[in-house]
Amino acid sequence: MRALDRFRRVRRASVPAGRRRTAAWVPYLMVALIAVAGLAGLSVRPAGDNNTGSADYVILAGSAGLRWDDLDPQRTPTLWQEATKGSIGWLSVRSAMRVTCPSDGWLTLGAGNYAAWPRRTTGSQCEPAAPALTRPDTIGANLTDQRSVVQNNQDQLPYGAVPGALAESVRCTYAFGPAAAMAAARPFGRVDKYEPSLPADPRALLTQCNLSIVDLGTIAGSGAQREQAVRAADAILARIVAARPERSLLMVAGVSDTERSSRLHVAIAEGEGWNGGWLTSAGTGRDGYLQLIDLAPTVLTALGKPAPEKLFAGRAATAVEGRPADVADAMLGVHNADQRSVAQRSVAEIFFTVLAGLQVLLFLLAVPVMVRARRHAGPRGPALPSARLVAVLELALIAAALAIPAALLADATPWWRYGHPAWVFGSVTGLFIVIGTALVRLAPRYHRTLWPMGAVAGIGALVVGLDLLTGAQLQLNGVAGYSAVSGGRYAGVGGVGLGVFVAGLLVLAGSLAQWITKQWRPVIVVLLGGIGVVVVGSPYMGADPVGAIAVTAGVCVAAAITTGGWLTVPRFAWAALAGLAVTISFAAVDLRRPAADQGIVGRLLTELGNGTAGPAMQRAATANGQALLDSPLTVLAVAGVLMLAFCQFSPWGGLNRLFGLHPALRAAGAGVTVATLIAGVLNGSALTVAGAAAAAAVPTAVLTTLRVLLHAADRTRPEGETYGPGGPGLREPASSTPVA
Structure with missing residues (x-):
């Protein structure tokens, strides 16, 4: 070892001092270069596609539990037609709760942020969205628990959500169904205009407010029960499509889960500027994926209204090209992201x-x-x-x-x-x-x-x-x-x-x-x-x-x-x-x-x-x-x-x-x-x-x-001998593992 140290000192002494000083600055110079490279890579961002169209009216039709495998060209012709004509994507319904039940989903939709409705029971099934409503007049309604729900989201949850922020951002909202009233209510509980259900001919009603929110019903269970619920939702949507006003944007969303397990749901936007393509947003950064909190800013962007500062957590959706023309090819079969995500979590x-x-x-x-x-120093020790x-x-x-x-x-x-x-x-x-x-x-x-x-x-x-x-x-x-x-x-x-x-x-x-x-x-x-x-x-x-x-x-x-x-x-x-x-x-x-x-x-x-x-x-x-x-x-x-x-x-x-x-x-x-x-x-x-x-x-x-x-006991070669692949200080063993 002394010979090796002497050799290294002689080698360092043979290097001019100027070269040694220059080499010492190399790490710092290269660190500066990585800072520049990192800044260049981080600063460049893709140009956003803000061509989201414009609309005089937005109709948001929601259904708790609606998934892409519920759609079928024969069983749900209207949903299939809207998906074929419009832009589509997978909707993540994350809310302030680990599992988004119907009340959480509708409330999050109206807040534009992760919100939650107070839970009263636990179990494998979600409670239906059945808020307490009063009708002080024949025009609107009051959501009885809205003030306490807003207070709970502000004080008990870390997201700062304000239920009703979407309704506060538009002139008026029209809600059709109790669940829709949860998304359409203002923070103090007032629903501007309300109907318990969508009438047979809603043509005159869909033009009274620039935002209409319709409950298509809850899709739960399996088998014949689920198919019947999907058919009923499709029938309601057919009445909306037949009565929708000119220059309107129709959005269809599966706003929540209906069981205590998370799934991906339907997202469809159909109207001027939304003809085909994938739905996406800056919040997801992935073509074909949208968040529930993105729907509120999308509504305001389509209506040409600014989003409320500090309240919305979502980003407005956009439509990008590249989607297969056939909905089945895009969303089902080998591209069924919902089925894959279910398997992914368990595996x-x-x-x-x-x-x-x-x-x-x-x-x-x-x-x-x-x-x-x-290696032990003594004569006795465990065998290698x-x-x-x-x-x-x-x-x-x-x-x-x-x-x-x-x-x-x-x-x-x-x-x-x-x-x-x-x-x-x-x-x-x-x-x-x-x-x-x-x-x-x-x-x-x-x-x-x-x-x-x-x-x-x-x-x-x-x-x-x-x-x-x-x-x-x-x-x-x-x-x-x-x-x-x-x-x-x-x-x-x-x-x-x-x-x-x-x-x-x-x-x-x-x-x-x-x-x-x-x-x-x-x-x-x-x-x-x-x-x-x-x-x-x-x-x-x-x-x-x-x-x-x-x-x-x-x-x-x-x-x-x-x-x-x-x-x-x-x-x-x-x-x-x-x-x-x-x-x-x-x-x-x-x-x-x-x-x-x-x-x-x-x-x-x-x-x-x-x-x-x-x-x-x-x-x-x-x-x-x-x-x-x-x-x-x-x-x-x-x-x-x-x-x-x-x-x-x-x-x-x-x-x-x-x-x-x-x-x-x-x-x-x-x-x-x-x-x-x-x-x-x-x-x-x-x-x-x-x-x-x-x-x-x-x-x-x-x-x-x-x-x-x-190789801890391998001897050091004397100075002047040729080193093996192990380099200085390590012997190249004859029949064992080299050390370099």
């Missing part, structure tokens, strides 16, 4: 629970092998683990790390259409795991110490990156992605994908950085990290500005310590300044946009400026708490931390030796930790991102640590 819970259990078991089995792998045992454990660790990327690839198959979707999905995922493990194992460089870690990381980053480049089709309603039913995300990168992508990108960068000269290692980290920032933050790909800012922070930290040493105050200061540069610059650009076009960063700063950020922070805290307790990924994150702590702080760990030999990997680990924790907390997903990163990176970290332990 995702099983998948991550099994994955967490298997990884915990694998870590427990790895501990005694690592204890035996450490057999080569066969180590080989099997390595393959198991590689397979565990590839589970989430394999699950993403499995979502490219129609597993959800089979009778036992969980078994089909598990079988396909297992097949991809076997293929990925074989590719890593059969590679010529497999016995290199860092190869399994770098290869698995590269596979994970490649799978997620290609998915984002092709529209994130694997993550939408995917087991390893996100469900449109939950209403959290509809496009871009989800929490699981972000964790795998960040871990894969930074670990790959750390592995590659070990192959080049120390002073240029930050270049590799920043180059790959900069690509990650742009991919995650671009509205065309990841569409997650908060995630991009978190990745920037992680990349800056990794770049600062990738050459070795600790995260000193100067290094931390440079990294923090670079992260702040991206955040502040993007925020400044975002704040210049109209409020309706702002991203999450701009909206948050706007809310902070006008004093309305409290509910948003409360929602984020609530979401973090719920995700922390409910998600199996929390178990994966905790298990990963405990296993890494064992590897670093126990006498049999070997992680400190690994980091000493490969400082770029320590930098990558620090960067992944910083990025995933920031992204999880700010996005309201707690340890979801960190858990996904741990599931993808910790198993191969354990594998690499085990390899280092097995």
Whole structure:
């Protein structure tokens, strides 16, 4: 070791001082470049399509429980005709409650924000929407409980919803049916004009107010009972179509669920400017998907009226081209997003629970092998683990790390259409795991110490990156992605994908950085990290500005310590300044946009400026708490931390030796930790991102640590001898695993 240290000092002394000073500035120069690249990627946003038409009247026909598989050209000819002529989409009916029952849906529709009606019972079925109404005159009605409902939404719920905000924004509303009155009532309970049901000929009534809200009835149950309810709804809609005035926009929506399970529902808009195409909004960012809270701003936009400030959470819908002409081809069969989302929720819970259990078991089995792998100084000690045992454990660790990327690839198959979707999905995922493990194992460089870690990381980053480049089709309603039913995300990168992508990108960068000269290692980290920032933050790909800012922070930290040493105050200061540069610059650009076009960063700063950020922070805290307790990924994150702590702080760990030999990997680990924790907390997903990163990176970290332990007693070659692929300080073993 003394000879090696003397050789390194002589080598450093031979480098001119000017060159050493120049090289020292390379990380900071590259960090500045990542800030510029991140800003460029985050600032560019797609041009919005605001051609939503104009209307003198809007008729909003709602039906609790109406789904696309209820529609049929023979059984529901009017609904089918309107869907064929108009723009269509899947409607997420998220409200302030986990499951949106009819009262919650109608109230949310009239609030333009996540609202809830007080629940009186619990069970598998939702209560029908039956509000208490009084008729002080023959014109309108009063919703008796409206004032208390508004107070409850303001004081008890974190969304700041004001039921009746839509009615307050138009001249008058006409409600047909008690459920419709819940959406048409003003905040103090007055329904301007009201009829208990739609008359046989409503022609004269539909022109009395510029907004008419009609209840088509509740669609519940199954079989003949459900078909009868759908036929009745179609008959009511037929009377509306026959009597609708000129220059009117007709909107049909399945406003809620009718059972204690969440589904996707019907959304149709038909009128001038809505002839064909997909429905979408800036709130979903995905063609063919709309939120219930988007309907209120869509009504006002169509009528040419401004949305009330600080009250609406939704965004006005638009119509985009690209929809198949046949409604069945667009919404049913292999494109039935509702059926897929139902299967996704149940299978995702099983998948991550099994994955967490298997990884915990694998870590427990790895501990005694690592204890035996450490060479003892005394004459007596436990025998080293057999080569066969180590080989099997390595393959198991590689397979565990590839589970989430394999699950993403499995979502490219129609597993959800089979009778036992969980078994089909598990079988396909297992097949991809076997293929990925074989590719890593059969590679010529497999016995290199860092190869399994770098290869698995590269596979994970490649799978997620290609998915984002092709529209994130694997993550939408995917087991390893996100469900449109939950209403959290509809496009871009989800929490699981972000964790795998960040871990894969930074670990790959750390592995590659070990192959080049120390002073240029930050270049590799920043180059790959900069690509990650742009991919995650671009509205065309990841569409997650908060995630991009978190990745920037992680990349800056990794770049600062990738050459070795600790995260000193100067290094931390440079990294923090670079992260702040991206955040502040993007925020400044975002704040210049109209409020309706702002991203999450701009909206948050706007809310902070006008004093309305409290509910948003409360929602984020609530979401973090719920995700922390409910998600199996929390178990994966905790298990990963405990296993890494064992590897670093126990006498049999070997992680400190690994980091000493490969400082770029320590930098990558620090960067992944910083990025995933920031992204999880700010996005309201707690340890979801960190858990996904741990599931993808910790198993191969354990594998690499085990390899280092097995070579801990290898002697150092004397100065002047040729080094093996392990590099300086490590002997190339004759018949075992190389260490580079």
